Amino acid sequence: MSFAFNDDQKLLAESADRFILDDYAFETRRKIMAMEGGFSREIWSQFAELGWLALPIPEAHGGLGGSTVDTAVLMECLGRGLVVEPYLAAVVLGAGAVAEAGSDAQKNGILPGVAEGTTLLAFAHVEPKARFNLNHVETRAAKDGAGYALTGAKAVVHNAESADTLIVSARTSGSVTDADGVTLFLIDRAAAGVTLRSYPTIDGLRASEVMLDGVKVGADAVLGEVGKAMPAVEAVADRASVLLCAEAAGAMDAAVKLTVEYMKTRVQFGRPIGEFQVLQHRAVEMLGAKEFSRALTYRAAGVVDGANPRERARAVSAAKVEMGRAGRKIGQDGVQLHGGMGMTDDMAVGHYFKRLTMIDVMFGNADHHMRRFARLA
């Protein structure tokens, strides 16, 4: 077990950090957020050229077959830049689900396009009343000739509006919270009966409520085995969770640095506020929170690929709890140490705060994962 980056990972981190520094300044991001779909297609193709979109995709299907740790290294850098491009939605969740559950035909059909940046995916699983219970699926897929007809609603589906294909979970059997009876479907976003209500999220991304009203799909739209999707959904959610923790590690790193810099320049009572011991210790605690969260995140990232579901769940939940607590502390204290300036939209620290807060909520907040961790003790 090693905790040091290997050479490839070091190179990846360097080039990604370089990209953020050169091409993804705070003001650039603001402009990008205003673009259609809330991100830049141009930057997306740069990601493709840099091989980032191919990174976690299996080599057999046009990818680089990178490990979760490799992807974490990239996500950490993206977090530093508060990158709004749909890497999580399209690559981690979308391609991840196809790679996890899909047939070879489906993988060959979809994954190369994702790797090349020509195909965008979104993962439509969570539902309005599900809260953090992954098993909660009310959307129904009724047999319809050779295929199925889907009816239901999906909540807060990130980047659905720009996705070509939605990966939608629906019940083919069982009742609302059964682990069994959930099936994944590949659905054309433009298909008849699919209605999107799209909106910005408070952390600067885009999401949609997805309404499905008797959406007809063929049997070939089924991703994986009918009624047996949950293990795959859990695997995808766990991997996404630990990668979100990596993104958070980058965001926390940046927020701490910004705060410390501010403390060195902001003068009150005739001295930089960084000279006040109380604020110094606060900053130290912020740094510590980040270090511990980051260390646990990479440890979990190293576990998810191999371990059994229970081990994986424990590792991921532990990392998500630590991240939730650290993100909250760093976000809140980062703003507090910036004083009134920290409350303004012009300062980056508030945007890191919002992103960290929302990462905590995604796939279950610290409390949810605390319970999950305890249950699996």
Added chain:
Amino acid sequence: MSFAFNDDQKLLAESADRFILDDYAFETRRKIMAMEGGFSREIWSQFAELGWLALPIPEAHGGLGGSTVDTAVLMECLGRGLVVEPYLAAVVLGAGAVAEAGSDAQKNGILPGVAEGTTLLAFAHVEPKARFNLNHVETRAAKDGAGYALTGAKAVVHNAESADTLIVSARTSGSVTDADGVTLFLIDRAAAGVTLRSYPTIDGLRASEVMLDGVKVGADAVLGEVGKAMPAVEAVADRASVLLCAEAAGAMDAAVKLTVEYMKTRVQFGRPIGEFQVLQHRAVEMLGAKEFSRALTYRAAGVVDGANPRERARAVSAAKVEMGRAGRKIGQDGVQLHGGMGMTDDMAVGHYFKRLTMIDVMFGNADHHMRRFARLA
């Protein structure tokens, strides 16, 4: 609703503080702890002369009929001095139980002696496996001719070894955790079948494990109604709890003052450690914790005498939670701010820390009362 002391209360507080200052120095207390029974009979009679033992006892039975707030004022002062005399055991719990549940004959027989300091009582209710569940009574009282025979064990009975009479709860019907079927008995400590295993407690008091092996008592030993003791036990426990919070308020007050004094005199890095902002804020938080706990305590004290059981329970549990949290913070930080010196038995701060920790445990710790408070929401 007034939060200010009335004149009598002001006088009481002054005389009690004066007594602690003149006659109950830290070193005096050490000597007293070494005395037989772990307290000073001489000081106990002074308490009697000062009218403190009579304070909460009904006027009809040789007392002053003081309110719980009056008694809280006294307890706060006793807390400041870490007084080890059995005021809680004999007056608050013992006399309290008799006043709450006893017949006029029993009250007339017992309470005047307590008020005069000639009678000592102890309250033997909690059992080894009861934890904080007041209803948990395994000790059985079997019909035995006209009277009863008691068999069982009581845990951590404070000052039992010096009590003339033990107030013992036992089951006359029902099963271990039923609210119904518990009866209180007056038992001579020297009675046949009563065995004590006595020991010092970590906070400098004395307690005993009380073994009852077929202890025979007459029907006149029954305190209150057969099988209906729990409401009285709860009332006594709630009043004792809020008075313990008052004692804690005094202990916290003293611990904060000691710590601040130490910070002004202890020099490190060429200046009093009280000049370091981090330590200043820690001290401020200690003071705040005390202020809030004290305010809520007096508010609860004002409620217990009148309110219905639910209101009383909510008020007392809230105060006990706040006290538990405040006591923990003040005890731990008080020692921390004293540095290595705080760890030594010679410094008073550690003794306040221990007492505050044990007050939290008595009649249910902060966690227990948090649950109780939430249940009654």
Added chain:
Amino acid sequence: MELILTPAEQKFRDEVREFLAANVPEDIKRKTMTGYRLSKEEHVSWQKTLYEKGWIAPSWPVEHGGTDWTPMQKHIFQEECASAGAPPVLAFGVVMVAPVILKFGTQKQKDYYLPRILRSDDWWCQGYSEPGSGSDLASLRTKAVLNGDHYIVNGQKTWTTMAQHANMMFCLTRTDDSGKRQEGITFLLIDMDQPGVTVQPITTIDGSQEINNVFLEDVKVPVENRVGEEGKGWTYAKYLLGHERTSIAAVGRSKAQLARLRDIAKVEQQDGRPLIEDEAFQKKLAEIEIDLLALESLVLRVLSDESAGKGPGPEASFLKIRGTEVQQGITELLVEAIGNYAHPYVPEAMQTGWNEDPIGPEYAASIAPHYFNWRKASIYGGSNEIQKNIIAKAVLGL
């Protein structure tokens, strides 16, 4: 834990309750409870209602239009207003500048401004903070130079809440920087409807615009708009800070928000049960409710000290610290309660006249923005770190 009230106090509470029930308009109540933004007109119309009842300025002397209420009555009034969803009376006029005018103002100033404040004819804002002067207020640099019967004021104020609605500003200006920084500060009443005054909104992290930069360029302020003596402004500002310390605890507001949180937690489902049945969540509710009870208890003690003639000591800083901690804690639990619906950001939903279907539950829209917006509470009015410095010095002598 109910307050224990005397029969007289109960009667008073019932009277207040009735009045509010009859007079707080439904939509205003809804907006106030959900933290939606009120329009200037909505604020003013409610304040006029209170004015007509004679309850707009409870703490003022009766002869100026105040009440003879006891501190306890004032506490009851605040609590009832909050739980009835009445919009808080804007503090800048009634609570902040008025006491200063009352204590240090000229008869002319009293006669002119106080009635206008009672009638909400003027909308006041506070010209204290500057870009370089946040926690360290005394370092302010906005210059006021006496020129005949006018001061000429130049400088920038920032963090000025609701200045976009204001026509008057009470402003700390520097008339002398030769001596100690606290000296040479002068307290001016500035008419904002004049050339040279530019209000520029600041967008905060929640996307709202309630604070502003106010630029002052060669603004003319007649000498009769100076309160008290030149150079004594710091004293007046501090007097103002010492005033109404108990209201910053916002006990009533927090009680109302806690009740709202409970209602939401009864609706939100977790694993098929209402969230409120989750033990861990119950514990968090209990924890913050107890924090709030302790806060209220200390407020009551300070109030009864007041009625006993003792002014609130610097201990009252604890009310600000704990008060904001409780408020922020509740906003945090609200975010937790709504789960995934913390994500959508639909500011229109919080504006008057929006009538599309909500995204997710209707109560969700304002909750995350509110959480982020409310971080300001531990920063403004003297950050909580500053409060602790004050206590360390003034109370502990450290």
Added chain:
Amino acid sequence: MELILTPAEQKFRDEVREFLAANVPEDIKRKTMTGYRLSKEEHVSWQKTLYEKGWIAPSWPVEHGGTDWTPMQKHIFQEECASAGAPPVLAFGVVMVAPVILKFGTQKQKDYYLPRILRSDDWWCQGYSEPGSGSDLASLRTKAVLNGDHYIVNGQKTWTTMAQHANMMFCLTRTDDSGKRQEGITFLLIDMDQPGVTVQPITTIDGSQEINNVFLEDVKVPVENRVGEEGKGWTYAKYLLGHERTSIAAVGRSKAQLARLRDIAKVEQQDGRPLIEDEAFQKKLAEIEIDLLALESLVLRVLSDESAGKGPGPEASFLKIRGTEVQQGITELLVEAIGNYAHPYVPEAMQTGWNEDPIGPEYAASIAPHYFNWRKASIYGGSNEIQKNIIAKAVLGL
């Protein structure tokens, strides 16, 4: 969350596990686990067992009797020792003074002291703190005056752990106070079995006596007992502090204590159910277990930096802070777990050869004393406040 081990590491762990299972005596194990005090003989006999196995000083160079273990192996060894209830090897000799002698000592000192440390022939204690010098160690005043081939040492050391057993003390003394405080400090090895050395036990709040005052009156120390140069002692002391930073995290120990806490929580009953089934208690367990996992993860990162040749930076101070927070947190939960039986104070029960029935459950006796005793962890070895000062300066540049 199990460590992920290579096959080789697994093999190593099994070997260690077997050895410990076969060699840690039952009563020693019980005492170590329950935090009972061990006698000097018990400590020494266990250390001799490790010595014979060649595992007494894993971090030493092989040629001096150390091992060639990787950092990961050392971590595994520590963790296995802790979970097997092996008494920790006393740090003062093997971990603290030895590295200094190895790095700065004379050949003669190495040849004489290192073997004796391996064999536990000497019991070392640390002469650093003084009544006036706690956190501010550099202010120490114990005087050493060169007098021919001896130093004459006068002064008082305090907070000296286990000095009552010690025959040797490594001691910081002042040989010059003309310059900067950090200069003029000299590192001496003092034989305690001589006139002028008086050890006086200090009773701590838990009632135990493991720390001491050590009075030094005209104590003669041969010049050859000076380590390195006169006046350079501060450098050596700091080198020592930088050493073995990961061990202060005490991950293995905390894991073992957490396991013990779980066992107790399975036995303790609350309202008719085992305490461990209480959701709130489970949450506290999970919280601290996750803290511990994060701590271990950072330890592992620092270790792999070490094996990559990077020495631990000042970030390692975080390991001390979090490590002691976790340790103290566990002692606190243990107190909570035993309910009313935190009250009895029966120190005899913790001594060798006590065989009365316990008061309450047998595991209870040491728990409250341990909780109080362990508050020292955030004070000694550079208080956690000092650690934060270090990080603020060295890492954040504040």
